[in-house]
Amino acid sequence: MRVRVRSTRLVSFTRRAVAAIAYEVELLDNPSRLTLQSELVANETQPERIKDPRTASALRRPLLAVSGHVQGDSAVLLHRTRMSGLLLAAGMDHRLSAPGQTVVTTEANGDWARTTVVGDGEPGQVLRLRA
Numbered sequence: 728m729r730v731r732v733r734s735t736r737l738v739s740f741t742r743r744a745v746a747a748i749a750y751e752v753e754l755l756d757n758p759s760r761l762t763l764q765s766e767l768v769a770n771e772t773q774p775e776r777i778k779d780p781r782t783a784s785a786l787r788r789p790l791l792a793v794s795g796h797v798q799g800d801s802a803v804l805l806h807r808t809r810m811s812g813l814l815l816a817a818g819m820d821h822r823l824s825a826p827g828q829t830v831v832t833t834e835a836n837g838d839w840a841r842t843t844v845v846g847d848g849e850p851g852q853v854l855r856l857r858a
Contacts, residue, residue: 761854770790792806792837803835821856827849829845
């Protein structure tokens with residue numbers, strides 16, 4: 728199975744916390760089942776760049792999960808910063824355009840939220856997911 732994937736990313740210069748991304752997945756040669764996932768992740772493990780143990784401990788899991796909320800194809804994660812206690816929220820919302828039948832599920836659990844799209848497609852058909 729061959730597919731063509733196109734992605735477009737947009738980040739605001741004036742509101743750095745606002746971003747958008749669009750994915751297009753096109754089947755090229757055979758009818759196939761596609762699975763596409765969009766994730767929002769907090770406390771993601773980062774590669775260690777500095778061997779200073781003080782730096783590593785300050786950056787390891789800086790957020791405490793408070794709650795996660797799912798509504799349709801949208802999810803919001805609420806966290807509190809470990810050191811200062813500040814409350815912050817991050818969310819994602821999706822718009823799907825897909826030929827044929829698709830199944831969309833969205834779930835949130837502590838440090839992550841995930842939207843999964845599963846569908847069957849024919850060659851030349853394009854699945855579009857905007858977040």
